Amino acid sequence: MTAAPASTPASGQAKRLRPRARLAVLAGRTVAWASRVVHFGTGSVIGGRVSLLIDRNLLAELTVSREVAIVSATNGKTTTTKLLSTALGSQEPIVSNWLGANMTPGIVAALAATNSTDTAVLEVDERWVDSVLRATNANTVLLLNLSRDQLDRTQEVRKLAEQWRKALAATPPRTVIANADDPLVTWAALAAPRVTWIATGQEWTADAAGCPACSGRIDFVGTQWACTSCDLKRPSVDVIVDDNDISIAGRSFRSPLALPGRVNRVNAAFALAASTAMGADLDAAFDALDDVTEVAGRYRVADLNGTKIRLLLAKNPAGWHEALELLEGPSTPLIIAINARIADGHDPSWLWDVAYERVGDRFVIAIGERRHDLAVRFRYGNISHVVADSIEEAIEFVRQSPDFDTNVPVDVASNYTAFQDHLEKVGGVL
Numbered sequence: 001m002t003a004a005p006a007s008t009p010a011s012g013q014a015k016r017l018r019p020r021a022r023l024a025v026l027a028g029r030t031v032a033w034a035s036r037v038v039h040f041g042t043g044s045v046i047g048g049r050v051s052l053l054i055d056r057n058l059l060a061e062l063t064v065s066r067e068v069a070i071v072s073a074t075n076g077k078t079t080t081t082k083l084l085s086t087a088l089g090s091q092e093p094i095v096s097n098w099l100g101a102n103m104t105p106g107i108v109a110a111l112a113a114t115n116s117t118d119t120a121v122l123e124v125d126e127r128w129v130d131s132v133l134r135a136t137n138a139n140t141v142l143l144l145n146l147s148r149d150q151l152d153r154t155q156e157v158r159k160l161a162e163q164w165r166k167a168l169a170a171t172p173p174r175t176v177i178a179n180a181d182d183p184l185v186t187w188a189a190l191a192a193p194r195v196t197w198i199a200t201g202q203e204w205t206a207d208a209a210g211c212p213a214c215s216g217r218i219d220f221v222g223t224q225w226a227c228t229s230c231d232l233k234r235p236s237v238d239v240i241v242d243d244n245d246i247s248i249a250g251r252s253f254r255s256p257l258a259l260p261g262r263v264n265r266v267n268a269a270f271a272l273a274a275s276t277a278m279g280a281d282l283d284a285a286f287d288a289l290d291d292v293t294e295v296a297g298r299y300r301v302a303d304l305n306g307t308k309i310r311l312l313l314a315k316n317p318a319g320w321h322e323a324l325e326l327l328e329g330p331s332t333p334l335i336i337a338i339n340a341r342i343a344d345g346h347d348p349s350w351l352w353d354v355a356y357e358r359v360g361d362r363f364v365i366a367i368g369e370r371r372h373d374l375a376v377r378f379r380y381g382n383i384s385h386v387v388a389d390s391i392e393e394a395i396e397f398v399r400q401s402p403d404f405d406t407n408v409p410v411d412v413a414s415n416y417t418a419f420q421d422h423l424e425k426v427g428g429v430l
Contacts, residue, residue, distance in 0.1 A: 017061060017116075024053075024055035028109060028112060029047060029112065032046065045103075046105075051108050051112065052105060059136065062108060062111040062116070063120060063135070063138075065117050067139060068137070068140070069121045069141070069142065070141045070142065071121065071124065072141075073126065074144075074316065075263075077123050078098060078099075078295060078296055079259070079267045080142060080271055082295045083270075084121050084271040086292050087280065090284050090288035091284055093118040094119050094120075095115075098123055098296070100123065102125045102128070103125050104128065104131065104132065104135075119278070127160065130164075133171045134167070137171060140173060140177070140277050142176075142270050143178045143179065145200075146184040146188075147317065148207050149315060161184040161185070161187055162188075164188035166191070168191040174194065174277070175196060175277040176192040176194065176196070177198065180200070180235050181223075181234065183218050183225060183232065186235060187211075187212040188212075190235075196238045196239065197239070198237065198266070199223070199237040199239065205225075206353065207317075207318065213227065216230055241262070241266050246268060248272055248276065253272070255268065257292075259292060261322065271289065297419070298312065302426035302427075304391070304426055307395050307399065308409040309335075309395075311412055312411060312413040312414070313415070313416070314414075321354070324354075324356070324359070328359065332403050332404065333398040334363070334410075335364075335365045335367060335413070336365070336413050336414070337368035337414035337418035338351070338373065338414070339369045339414075339416075343417050344415050344416050351374060357382075363386075365386055365387075365388050367387075367394050368415075369418075398410050
């Protein structure tokens with residue numbers, strides 16, 4: 001028998017909310033419960049939408065008594081939100097939407113279920129930074145990167161950078177943690193009164209060739225960059241990430257993270273810098289990060305029909321550039337899946353900007369709704385490949401390969417909806 005929804009908002013919240021806000025929270029929780037009962041997803045987003053229909057100012061009320069941190073980017077925001085939540089959570093109660101409902105309805109649903117004073121670490125879609133910042137007056141904002149994504153429905157990245165810049169000028173947070181190696185992020189963050197700059201070693205620069213300040217040309221030389229027509233340039237950095245260490249606040253931390261790759265060392269650096277800005281003990285925050293072995297299914301090793309697989313997510317050219325670091329080197333077969341649904345963006349032309357040749361001699365199986373587009377890309381890249389109609393068929397191709405190693409998980413690298421499909425098959429519905 002399924003339990004009925006609670007009749008009041010979360011403990012510690014009800015007494016502090018206006019009657020209209022209390023009604024909005026209760027209605028949203030009831031709708032979310034009903035959605036789960038009929039197996040129509042988790043209900044968090046639709047519940048949040050109902051709450052906002054009743055009280056459009058609910059987000060502001062739910063955050064008025066909280067310390068709030070906002071995490072936004074095209075890539076890495078879910079992982080960084082999880083890492084920051086974990087780092088802070090070792091020392092104080094935290095509420096977060098790190099499972100990915102990162103627009104206002106999902107954020108409202110997450111906040112409505114907790115005590116009104118718990119610190120909030122909020123993943124925010126890059127197009128919603130302005131409205132969420134205005135509603136929450138967040139004191140800490142983490143800006144990781146900006147790159148092309150969902151090309152058929154997302155604004156050009158320089159327009160997003162302009163929106164971020166205006167938002168930070170209009171509602172200045174106490175501290176911005178920003179990527180010094182992304183000219184778009186740097187220009188946006190310069191509008192804030194106080195910035196902690198992180199040297200991320202970002203290699204993907206194709207989306208920042210034009211200066212966001214003057215439309216001139218950005219010149220990249222080694223670790224430095226500068227506009228050739230105006231004074232926009234890479235700022236002096238406060239936090240440095242290298243192959244083995246994260247240097248922050250005059251100290252160096254060895255990076256034994258369970259999460260793999262340079263990109264996750266960068267995500268950890270953002271989490272540590274934000275933890276410091278929010279008054280957390282840096283040693284305790286660093287120690288807590290070792291407990292994170294996967295994030296919303298990313299990097300999960302699971303069993304599929306008797307074969308171990310490792311799930312990787314890459315949604316756009318910048319994300320694939322980072323993911324390919326993990327896919328270079330091994331000789332074992334590799335499965336790559338591409339869909340083009342609404343959540344992915346219907347335009348897969350970005351496949352031609354990804355250097356899939358970096359997989360070397362690995363045998364690749366292309367799957368997903370755009371598997372034939374992917375196969376054309378592989379053919380022009382002289383990548384040994386076949387096309388399969390399902391992940392189960394792809395696994396059979398893998399098992400027949402002479403390079404298959406039963407002791408090594410098969411890498412399955414997918415974009416967003418394909419990743420969710422595979423996660424569901426291994427019992428990992430979020």
